[in-house]
Amino acid sequence: MSTRPRHGLVSLRGLSRDRLEGLLDRAQSYVGSQVSSDLAGATVTTAFFEPSTRTRLSFERAAHRLGAHVMDLSPDLSSTTKGESFKDTILTLSAIGTDLFVVRHWLADAADLAAEWSGRPVINAGVGRREHPTQTLIDAMTLRQEFGHLDGLRMAIVGDISNSRVARGHLEAFPTLGVKLTLVGPTPFLPNHNPWGVRVSTALDDELGDVDVVYLLRMQNERGAADAIPADQSYARRYGMNAERLSMLKPAAVVMHPGPMNRGVEIDDAVADGERSLILEQVANGVPLRMAVIAEALGGWG
Amino acid sequence: MIVIRNASVLRAHEIELCTVVIEGDTITSVGTEPVANGARVIEANGAWLGPGLVDLHVHLRDPGQTWKEDVGSGSRAAAAGGFTAMVAMPNTVPPVDGGSSAVAALERARAVDTIDIVVAGTLTEGRAGKAMAGFDAMYEAGVRVFSDDGNAVPEAGLLRRIMAYLRDLPGALVAEHAEDHSIAGEGHMHEGMVSARLGIAGLPGVAEDVIVARDIAIAAETGASLHIQHVSTARSVELIEDARTAGLSVTSEVTPHHLALDDSALEGLDPNLKMYPPLRSAEDRAALRSAVRDGVIDAIATDHAPHAPSEKAVPFEEAPRGVIGLETAAAAVASFAVGDDQRIFFDRTSVAPARIAGLERQGREVEAGSPANLVLFDPARRWVPGSFASKSQNSPFAGMELTGRVLATIYEGRISYEGGLA
Numbered sequence: 144m145s146t147r148p149r150h151g152l153v154s155l156r157g158l159s160r161d162r163l164e165g166l167l168d169r170a171q172s173y174v175g176s177q178v179s180s181d182l183a184g185a186t187v188t189t190a191f192f193e194p195s196t197r198t199r200l201s202f203e204r205a206a207h208r209l210g211a212h213v214m215d216l217s218p219d220l221s222s223t224t225k226g227e228s229f230k231d232t233i234l235t236l237s238a239i240g241t242d243l244f245v246v247r248h249w250l251a252d253a254a255d256l257a258a259e260w261s262g263r264p265v266i267n268a269g270v271g272r273r274e275h276p277t278q279t280l281i282d283a284m285t286l287r288q289e290f291g292h293l294d295g296l297r298m299a300i301v302g303d304i305s306n307s308r309v310a311r312g313h314l315e316a317f318p319t320l321g322v323k324l325t326l327v328g329p330t331p332f333l334p335n336h337n338p339w340g341v342r343v344s345t346a347l348d349d350e351l352g353d354v355d356v357v358y359l360l361r362m363q364n365e366r367g368a369a370d371a372i373p374a375d376q377s378y379a380r381r382y383g384m385n386a387e388r389l390s391m392l393k394p395a396a397v398v399m400h401p402g403p404m405n406r407g408v409e410i411d412d413a414v415a416d417g418e419r420s421l422i423l424e425q426v427a428n429g430v431p432l433r434m435a436v437i438a439e440a441l442g443g444w445g
Numbered sequence: 446m447i448v449i450r451n452a453s454v455l456r457a458h459e460i461e462l463c464t465v466v467i468e469g470d471t472i473t474s475v476g477t478e479p480v481a482n483g484a485r486v487i488e489a490n491g492a493w494l495g496p497g498l499v500d501l502h503v504h505l506r507d508p509g510q511t512w513k514e515d516v517g518s519g520s521r522a523a524a525a526g527g528f529t530a531m532v533a534m535p536n537t538v539p540p541v542d543g544g545s546s547a548v549a550a551l552e553r554a555r556a557v558d559t560i561d562i563v564v565a566g567t568l569t570e571g572r573a574g575k576a577m578a579g580f581d582a583m584y585e586a587g588v589r590v591f592s593d594d595g596n597a598v599p600e601a602g603l604l605r606r607i608m609a610y611l612r613d614l615p616g617a618l619v620a621e622h623a624e625d626h627s628i629a630g631e632g633h634m635h636e637g638m639v640s641a642r643l644g645i646a647g648l649p650g651v652a653e654d655v656i657v658a659r660d661i662a663i664a665a666e667t668g669a670s671l672h673i674q675h676v677s678t679a680r681s682v683e684l685i686e687d688a689r690t691a692g693l694s695v696t697s698e699v700t701p702h703h704l705a706l707d708d709s710a711l712e713g714l715d716p717n718l719k720m721y722p723p724l725r726s727a728e729d730r731a732a733l734r735s736a737v738r739d740g741v742i743d744a745i746a747t748d749h750a751p752h753a754p755s756e757k758a759v760p761f762e763e764a765p766r767g768v769i770g771l772e773t774a775a776a777a778v779a780s781f782a783v784g785d786d787q788r789i790f791f792d793r794t795s796v797a798p799a800r801i802a803g804l805e806r807q808g809r810e811v812e813a814g815s816p817a818n819l820v821l822f823d824p825a826r827r828w829v830p831g832s833f834a835s836k837s838q839n840s841p842f843a844g845m846e847l848t849g850r851v852l853a854t855i856y857e858g859r860i861s862y863e864g865g866l867a
Binding site: 229230250251252253255256271272273274305306308311334335336337338339 | 636637638639640641642643644645647649714759760761762763
């Protein structure tokens with residue numbers, strides 16, 4: 144292993160274009176690669192305090208493909224888990240022997256605190272409504288594969304943005320990578336302040352002809368989204384991506400979704416399963432991208 | 446006898462360097478008298494000598510949560526902050542919501558001989574926001590300030606009945622924590638740029654504005670005296686100014702931390718910067734500073750809210766609300782709001798709050814015959830708060846250089862603090 148300083152990935156905020164592109168390059172090099180032993184002997188601990196099978200398994204597989212050992216500590220989510228026990232968990236797993244934590248938590252500062260408490264690098268696998276950095280990088284990787292570049296692309300992020308950590312990760316990284324973002328949704332779903340200085344629109348149909356990427360988000364009813372708009376089908380009518388709206392896109396434009404999808408709400412089957420959809424490509428890029436982030440965090444490339 | 450020499454004292458029309466003589470519990474002379482033998486002499490070197498500070502808003506946590514603070518530790522912290530009187534909020538465990546709890550609280554308060562502790566009572570029974578508290582028994586015991594602090598009275602109809610009742614009790618004050626829970630929900634910081642960026646559930650300023658507007662409307666109708674606690678928004682300031690222009694009996698307070706800081710400080714999610722109402726925007730802070738200088742906001746109040754270090758050493762969203770403030774209030778106000786204006790400083794920290802709480806022995810001019818409740822404050826001394834006399838250390842000012850330091854405090858003619866003199 145190299146002597147590169149170890150650092151995790153808690154937030155994409157302020158990361159340089161060089162570092163972001165380096166991660167994407169590295170991830171691309173892992174596509175279709177054989178299992179490596181770059182990180183043989185390292186222990187990666189996944190600590191997921193919110194239910195998430197897909198992301199956790201993707202991280203596990205990424206760690207295995209690098210030769211690392213994986214410990215999973217995902218507490219019994221049926222019981223209420225307090226931050227205090229979160230601290231105990233992190234300290235205990237540090238003492239047992241962990242080289243890297245992968246943390247998902249409903250608290251916004253969980254990844255920062257895990258790093259502070261443990262002194263180990265931490266990869267944020269989705270905290271609070273704050274950021275989900277690996278999802279953002281997966282999407283950047285997928286778009287670069289599709290278009291061959293990122294600079295100058297226009298992306299509309301559509302839906303329940305105020306509850307979305309995926310959107311907040313995108314807002315921190317995509318502008319750095321040269322992608323122009325527009326947030327689209329009904330006002331109750333839009334952040335009520337705009338520290339990123341991005342375009343905001345409530346009229347999806349006005350945006351569709353201008354963008355290269357339509358990035359759809361689900362309504363997070365577990366975070367109260369259902370109470371923010373009328374309980375009828377009006378959301379799907381105004382913002383659902385359907386065949387008619389698909390026809391309004393530029394010929395080369397694509398549709399993405401971080402999953403899980405609510406088919407028939409923000410996305411129709413014809414769109415999700417259609418030829419403009421990059422949704423399965425996004426999923427497939429999860430493992431190589433997370434391999435790159437894990438390898439970077441543990442100094443596995445020089 | 447205590448003699449304080451070369452103190453900067455506000456006289457009727459000007460500020461003079463004086464020698465102030467204290468005998469027993471009274472100021473006996475202010476002038477240039479020679480020092481008598483046997484007197485304790487304090488050399489002020491031009492520091493401000495004024496009426497002891499009066500805090501309208503303190504949480505002493507006693508009874509029920511004495512690991513955070515108790516009457517003794519809170520009183521020591523208050524004396525160290527230059528205070529000679531403070532209003533203890535009633536949200537203890539159990540709360541002060543009737544005659545027996547008020548009598549018990551008053552007994553604890555009277556046992557302290559370093560500061561006046563004014564016992565406040567709740568507005569609703571059990572502070573539950575459902576039914577009126579036991580006003581008559583509390584009033585007979587001596588309670589004049591009523592607040593459900595921590596919550597606003599949730600129903601406008603209940604508040605209207607409370608105000609209609611309390612207007613008949615002379616001197617009774619309805620003090621409101623102005624926050625509409627149906628808007629604020631489970632927010633953790635000001636709904637603004639930082640909450641949007643970090644995805645933290647926000648506490649919108651309008652949650653305060655609607656309660657201030659509602660309360661002023663009901664106070665105008667009922668004739669009750671209304672006091673808005675810890676004002677935090679620019680819009681609240683406008684509403685209060687309009688009410689005062691209309692001649693209503695509406696007073697208000699602001700905390701030192703809302704004058705000193707804004708929500709940009711929350712990027713690091715430090716639990717010691719978490720309180721309700723939250724640190725607001727820079728524009729709100731600017732409006733609060735102007736309002737204090739202009740007198741639209743009457744008083745500085747700390748909302749001293751102690752929490753043990755272990756309680757605050759948790760993720761931001763799980764941390765309890767509140768910060769301590771007694772020991773840094775004078776310095777923060779001088780540093781961030783009133784600068785070197787001695788007259789405004791003592792009006793907002795002592796004279797006005799003493800008037801609002803109805804305390805005749807507090808907030809008095811420094812002149813012969815006045816009660817010797819005094820603070821000696823050096824407005825130029827720079828210092829960095831570190832550890833505190835409070836049992837808790839959850840200060841937003843720890844490690845921050847402040848300008849202005851309490852040198853000594855005198856309560857009823859006795860020195861209650863002199864740790865700043867050295």
